[in-house]
Amino acid sequence: MAAIPLPRQYPPPALLSTAPELKRRLLQGCRSFQELKHLHARLLRLGLDGDQYLLNLLLRSSFDSGQPAHALLLFRRTDHPNLYLWNTMVRGLVAADHMADAVHLYTDMRREGLSPNNFTFPFVLKACARLFDLDTGVKIHAYVLKAGFELDVFVKTSLLCLYAKCGRLDEAQRLFDEMPVRNVVSWTAIISGYMSEGRLEEALDMFRRSLEMDLKPDSFTLVRVLTACSQLGDLKTGEWIHQYIEDKGIEKNVFVATSLVDMYTKCGSVDKARAVFDGMVEKDVVSWSAMIGGYSTSGLPQEALELFVQMQAANMRPDCFTMVGVLSACARLGALELGQQVSCLMDMNDFLLNPVxxxxxxxxxxxxxxxxxxxxxxxxxMEKDLIVWNAMITGLAMTSHGKVSFGLFAQIEKMGIQPDGNTFIGILCSCTHTGLVEDGRKLKGLCSFGQLGIF
DNA sequence: TTAGGGTTAG
Incomplete structure (x- = not known):
């Protein structure tokens, strides 16, 4: 009879009587907050709370267990924490999405008279970028220059990202130009900077330049440039990038492959999208949703629904994105019963809380x-944006509930929401369906259609 | 111990 494997043995906390034992245990990671507190108690009991290496492991464990407040508590109790501990704290707070706390901690560190190192800056600059806190970022930039870290590629790329994120692409480009060493992350960061400004062609130009300089793009870069092609509807460049990936034998991870699927559907090549989709070794809910949504928006609702059936057969749980594609396909087919059935796969609150x-x-x-x-x-x-109102106005208009749709239009105005072209198309639709010609004329008198670009 | 908020929606 085969021996039953025993579960992995952890020494009971009571046996953690020496620093190496405690270290080994901390390096294994904690399984619960309770255990973390127990290990901390052992640390105190053994009089090892002055050992900043062990304390650092404990802090990391706290963050890894999702307990940033506990990490902060431990840290505040530490006398004269070294730079390593400060860095762990700033890094952990950023990872836990406590950006303001991370910046505050950095400020405390400076106030205590500690000098940051090349590791500190990327952490704190990331926090500034996420907070769009350009003022603090600029002050840190000044200190980077003063402390002589401006040549560090990590620090420089972090600064570049900060400026790009805060809408200062000019400054980001300047930093990029003066970088003595650029790597794939710096290139991807500047490409992303152009993309977030809507300068998609220039983003693709930067990508071409990077290739001329023999840069090997990675999956992050490829996802960005494929997204730029999708947004531009630039099939030619998208196909070229796909060929480049194939020629260079670059492995298509799930992100790259899904970006290819998205690019092909948005550029009108649904068959090519499907070929990439079928060739994917790993498919996640995003890949399925991209392909299903791609079929729907390409006017192929039947194919979208067939794929959705396959998705369910593959035991892949749909999410909000999938459901939008599926419902859109049902709408196109007039498949009410199916639409009702699939909507039951989600919680009603998902529909009520998510306007899309x-x-x-x-x-x-x-x-x-x-x-x-x-x-x-x-x-x-719960949350109704203009597109929700427009959908209801149009829905009422199409089913000869013109008066009600006019009522909704009046409510929009009363609420101070600015109607757009689609609102008026809905309203005009209700006029044509219900013969409210005179109301339509009045509306034309009231609103400036010319400005809306309708006529 | 570090930098890219990697892909999908009305």
């Missing part, structure tokens, strides 16, 4: 002729 998902459900009900159900969803939705 809610709109997809309203649109499906309205296009399938069930205005009453569309109305119920609309009334219950």
């Amino acid at each position: 998902l809610g709109t997809a459900l309203i649109d499906m009900y309205a296009k399938c002729g069930s205005t009453a159900q569309a109305w119920t969803v609309f009334k219950r939705m």
Whole structure:
């Protein structure tokens, strides 16, 4: 009879009687907050709380267990923490999404008279970038120059990201130009900077330049440039990048492959998207959603629904993105029953709290002729942006509820929401469906259609 | 111990 493998043995805490034992245990990682507290107690009991190496492991364990407040508590109790501990704290707070705390801690560190090193800056600059705190970032930049870290590629790239994120692409480009060493991360960062400014062509130009300089793009770079192609509808460049990936034998991870799927669907090559999708070794919910949504927006609802059936057969749980694609396909087909069935796969609150998902459900009900159900969803939705209102106005208009859609239009105005072209298209649609010619004329008198670009 | 908020929606 085969021996039953015993579970991995951890020494009971009581046996952790020496520093090496405690260190080994801390390096294994904690399984619970309770255990973390126990290990801390052992540290105190053994009089090892002055050992900053062990304390650092304890801090990291606290962050890894999702207990940043506990890490902060331990840290505050430490006399004269060394730079390593400060860095661990700033890094941990950034990873735990406590950006303001990370910046405050950095400020405390400076106040205590400690000099940051090349590791400190990327952590704290990331926090500034996420907070869009350019003022603090600029002060840190001044200190970077003073302390002589401006040549460090990590520090420089972090600064570049800060400026790009805060809308200062000019400064980001200047830093990039003066970098003595550029690597794939710096190139990807500047490409992303151009993309976030909507300068997609220039982002692709930077990518071409990077290749001319023999840079080997990685999956992060490829995802960015494929996204730029998607947004531009630039099939030619997208295909070229795909060929480049194949020629160089670059492994297509799930992110790159999904970006290819998205690029092909957005550029009108659904078949190529499907070929990439079928060739994917690993597919996640994003890949499935991209392909299903791609079929829907390409006017192939039947294919979208067939793929959704396959997704379920593959035991892949749909998310909000999947559901939008599926509901949109049902709306196009007028498949009310199916739409109702699939909507049951989600919690109703998901529809009520997510305006995109809610709109997809309203649109499906309205296009399938069930205005009453569309109305119920609309009334219950917590967050209604203009697109939600437009979907309901159009839905009512299409089913000859012109008066009600006019009522909604009046409410929009009363609430101070600025209608857009789609709102007026919905309203005009209700005029044509209900013969409210005179109301349509009045509306034309009231609103400046020319400005909206409708006529 | 460090830098890229890596892909999908109405």
